[in-house]
Amino acid sequence: MSSVAISASLQISCSSQHVTRKVQPQASVARPSRYVGSKQVTHVATVNIEAPKGLSVAEQQERSGLPVDGPNNTHDKSEHSLETEPSAPRFADERWKKGTWDLNMFVKDGKMDWDCLIEAEARRRKFLEVYPEASTNEEPVLFQSSIIPWWAWLKRSYLPEAELLNGRAAMVGFFTAYVVDGLTGLDMVGQTGNFVCKAALFVTIISIILFRKTGDLENLGKLVDEATFYDKQWQASWKDQNTASPADKSGKNV
Amino acid sequence: MSSSVVFKSFTGLLHSSSAQDHHLKPPRRRTTFRVSASKTSPRLQNRNLRVAVIGGGPAGGCAAETLAKGGIETYLIERKLDNCKPCGGAIPLCMVGEFDLPLDIIDRKVTKMKMISPSNIAVDIGQTLKPHEYIGMVRREVLDAYLRERAAKNGAQVINGLFMKMDIPKEGGVKGGAPYVLHYTEYDGKAGGTGVKKTLEVDAVIGADGANSRVAKAIGAGDYEYAIAFQERVKIPDDKMVYYENLAEMYVGDDVSPDFYGWVFPKCDHVAVGTGTVTHKGDIKKFQLATRNRARDKILGGKIIRVEAHPIPEHPRPRRLSGRVALVGDAAGYVTKCSGEGIYFAAKSGRMCAEAIVEGSVNGQRMVEESDLRNYLEKWDKTYWPTYKVLDILQKVFYRSNPAREAFVEMCADEYVQKMTFDSYLYKKVAPGNPLEDLKLAVNTIGSLVRANALRKEMEKLTV
Numbered sequence: 240m241s242s243v244a245i246s247a248s249l250q251i252s253c254s255s256q257h258v259t260r261k262v263q264p265q266a267s268v269a270r271p272s273r274y275v276g277s278k279q280v281t282h283v284a285t286v287n288i289e290a291p292k293g294l295s296v297a298e299q300q301e302r303s304g305l306p307v308d309g310p311n312n313t314h315d316k317s318e319h320s321l322e323t324e325p326s327a328p329r330f331a332d333e334r335w336k337k338g339t340w341d342l343n344m345f346v347k348d349g350k351m352d353w354d355c356l357i358e359a360e361a362r363r364r365k366f367l368e369v370y371p372e373a374s375t376n377e378e379p380v381l382f383q384s385s386i387i388p389w390w391a392w393l394k395r396s397y398l399p400e401a402e403l404l405n406g407r408a409a410m411v412g413f414f415t416a417y418v419v420d421g422l423t424g425l426d427m428v429g430q431t432g433n434f435v436c437k438a439a440l441f442v443t444i445i446s447i448i449l450f451r452k453t454g455d456l457e458n459l460g461k462l463v464d465e466a467t468f469y470d471k472q473w474q475a476s477w478k479d480q481n482t483a484s485p486a487d488k489s490g491k492n493v
Numbered sequence: 494m495s496s497s498v499v500f501k502s503f504t505g506l507l508h509s510s511s512a513q514d515h516h517l518k519p520p521r522r523r524t525t526f527r528v529s530a531s532k533t534s535p536r537l538q539n540r541n542l543r544v545a546v547i548g549g550g551p552a553g554g555c556a557a558e559t560l561a562k563g564g565i566e567t568y569l570i571e572r573k574l575d576n577c578k579p580c581g582g583a584i585p586l587c588m589v590g591e592f593d594l595p596l597d598i599i600d601r602k603v604t605k606m607k608m609i610s611p612s613n614i615a616v617d618i619g620q621t622l623k624p625h626e627y628i629g630m631v632r633r634e635v636l637d638a639y640l641r642e643r644a645a646k647n648g649a650q651v652i653n654g655l656f657m658k659m660d661i662p663k664e665g666g667v668k669g670g671a672p673y674v675l676h677y678t679e680y681d682g683k684a685g686g687t688g689v690k691k692t693l694e695v696d697a698v699i700g701a702d703g704a705n706s707r708v709a710k711a712i713g714a715g716d717y718e719y720a721i722a723f724q725e726r727v728k729i730p731d732d733k734m735v736y737y738e739n740l741a742e743m744y745v746g747d748d749v750s751p752d753f754y755g756w757v758f759p760k761c762d763h764v765a766v767g768t769g770t771v772t773h774k775g776d777i778k779k780f781q782l783a784t785r786n787r788a789r790d791k792i793l794g795g796k797i798i799r800v801e802a803h804p805i806p807e808h809p810r811p812r813r814l815s816g817r818v819a820l821v822g823d824a825a826g827y828v829t830k831c832s833g834e835g836i837y838f839a840a841k842s843g844r845m846c847a848e849a850i851v852e853g854s855v856n857g858q859r860m861v862e863e864s865d866l867r868n869y870l871e872k873w874d875k876t877y878w879p880t881y882k883v884l885d886i887l888q889k890v891f892y893r894s895n896p897a898r899e900a901f902v903e904m905c906a907d908e909y910v911q912k913m914t915f916d917s918y919l920y921k922k923v924a925p926g927n928p929l930e931d932l933k934l935a936v937n938t939i940g941s942l943v944r945a946n947a948l949r950k951e952m953e954k955l956t957v
């Protein structure tokens with residue numbers, strides 16, 4: 240990639256974040272572990288590092304001044320040469336080999352140090368959030384977190400709250416739908432028959448049982464609101480019929 | 494208490510539709526069909542029912558075909574006959590059969606779908622496909638033109654014109670059978686021509702004019718939220734194209750989209766690279782660059798031959814029907830969440846609406862009224878609401894954060910999941926699950942979520 244082409248492409252499709260990335264030093268990353276946490280990088284890619292959740296990351300970037308496309312804005316342009324980002328720092332760690340962690344290197348005193356592995360993977364994921372990498376076929380990622388035994392997770396008393404709770408918003412809605420379904424014969428569940436639904440149902444029950452911390456009623460109310468928002472959007476056309484066009488109704492009886 | 498809230502809103506749907514039943518009585522109507530029609534709607538004298546379809550996309554094309562076949566005097570107004578709608582162009586297998594599509598309009602048969610997580614774990618999700626099963630990739634200019642031509646062959650009159658507005662008959666007129674007057678500019682096909690202003694009188698209108706629908710505006714249908722989707726057509730070197738021969742990729746992650754996915758879809762001789770978002774529209778170009786970056790090695794050396802962007806509706810408009818005017822497809826807002834699929838639903842809704850008109854008018858012999866069109870809405874919601882709801886749930890749960898996405902991708906590695914998702918995508922019906930497998934899946938999903946979240950916690954610790 241010539242640098243000319245790169246800067247041209249940056250003009251075509253960049254936002255503030257990429258500008259900052261371009262400015263960022265291209266130092267090689269020998270020990271990403273230290274690199275991620277260090278001040279220097281925090282300065283460059285502040286937004287990503289300090290926002291813990293996906294949504295807020297981009298929220299902060301939304302005011303980056305790109306024109307927002309309204310629904311009336313369809314545009315066609317043609318003939319650019321395709322360029323991607325200049326080579327961003329890549330994740331490197333001597334224990335990460337050929338797309339997976341070399342488990343041999345996590346053995347301490349003849350025992351597998353799962354904690355250390357968990358930490359290493361967390362570090363890798365963190366790094367990738369800041370510097371997403373191309374997915375390649377030459378070196379696919381093979382590591383699966385499921386090889387870490389369940390007690391290693393439990394031992395560290397991880398309780399996944401926030402995200403499961405998010406999911407729970409939808410699930411609670413679903414679950415009520417399931418119940419209402421059964422009562423009304425609307426048959427949403429029956430029709431879909433459905434594995435996802437059932438999976439969701441289980442998760443709902445379990446998360447309600449397990450994660451009671453935020454389970455106070457008020458929160459639940461909010462969750463329900465969110466979960467049923469889509470339902471309301473769909474029902475609008477039926478409500479409308481009763482209120483907005485009463486004139487059409489009379490005399491139509493068969 | 495909280496459950497009663499839901500309860501209400503849910504039965505709300507039911508209530509209004511059962512209230513509807515009082516005057517519609519769809520099941521009974523079928524048996525006493527002729528009798529009730531003769532009571533309500535007048536027989537047309539010396540002519541058949543006239544219906545205009547605005548917009549010649551999949552929704553419009555299919556609506557016009559069904560109308561014309563049903564004996565209705567049909568006009569199809571499309572502003573641009575070689576229109577190339579920005580679209581990924583993926584259609585489910587059942588569409589080929591249900592709409593009798595010739596195989597030569599399918600550029601590619603995708604049999605492998607790769608789902609790639611934020612940490613670049615890639616999962617192949619086509620392994621359970623049977624030999625004859627595939628996802629079809631079409632070019633919209635080809636598909637749309639084909640459907641329009643088929644409508645024309647069946648007797649629809651295709652007009653190359655831009656619909657401007659319509660005069661809606663006054664209160665009593667709508668019920669009294671007064672015509673709708675459409676204003677449009679007709680083009681003669683010569684480039685640069687400004688066109689001729691014309692009007693057309695019809696008895697009913699189907700609005701199939703897409704996300705920026707003027708028909709919707711004309712009947713005060715209200716707005717919907719929309720996602721903006723961005724797509725680049727990239728011509729990549731032949732040796733790279735081999736990889737995408739029958740494979741499509743989906744990328745998930747905060748980098749490519751905070752609430753949707755990024756894709757690389759194979760087209761006839763190039764690939765389409767794109768992404769979409771509802772919540773952060775202003776950042777769409779950044780997400781596009783990120784998508785391109787994630788696919789970098791596979792599209793290296795490619796040339797962008799076209800850049801396109803278009804809104805995608807998130808949910809139906811508050812009003813999809815008014816008098817003898819009904820909306821279908823994107824104009825109504827029928828794109829699913831999670832997968833962003835709209836072609837099949839557009840075509841289906843166009844056909845369903847047309848069928849309601851054909852039936853209500855007894856093959857064009859009688860006037861139709863709002864209740865006839867409402868049959869379409871009712872049937873539509875009944876048939877597809879569960880699909881939409883499930884996909885909304887999936888999107889809420891799994892596209893929400895990187896840990897959830899990691900769990901989602903892990904879950905997709907499961908053969909059972911693949912079979913179920915593909916079955917429901919390809920055939921738009923869900924095979925009944927197997928309780929034991931369901932349970933296993935539930936446990937695994939929870940396991941995945943727990944792990945992904947545990948890692949997330951670790952990641953948070955790293956920064957502070």
Ligand SMILES: Cc1cc2nc3c(=O)[nH]c(=O)nc-3n(C[C@H](O)[C@H](O)[C@H](O)COP(=O)(O)OP(=O)(O)OC[C@H]3O[C@@H](n4cnc5c(N)ncnc54)[C@H](O)[C@@H]3O)c2cc1C
Pocket residue numbers: 547548549550551552553570571572573576578579580581582583584654655656657701702703704705706707722723724767802803804805821822823824827828833834835836837839
């Ligand atoms: C980037 C992108 C990717 C997508 N990928 C997929 C995918 O892979 N699979 C899938 O199933 N769906 C996909 N969708 C969604 C899909 O494109 C739409 O849901 C589908 O096109 C809706 O069809 P329609 O007939 O309702 O409307 P449209 O296809 O929008 O057709 C409307 C037609 O009406 C015409 N028209 C508009 N206004 C007027 C007027 N005033 N007068 C006359 N004519 C008019 C237009 O020219 C157009 O031909 C994608 C959408 C986008 C934006």
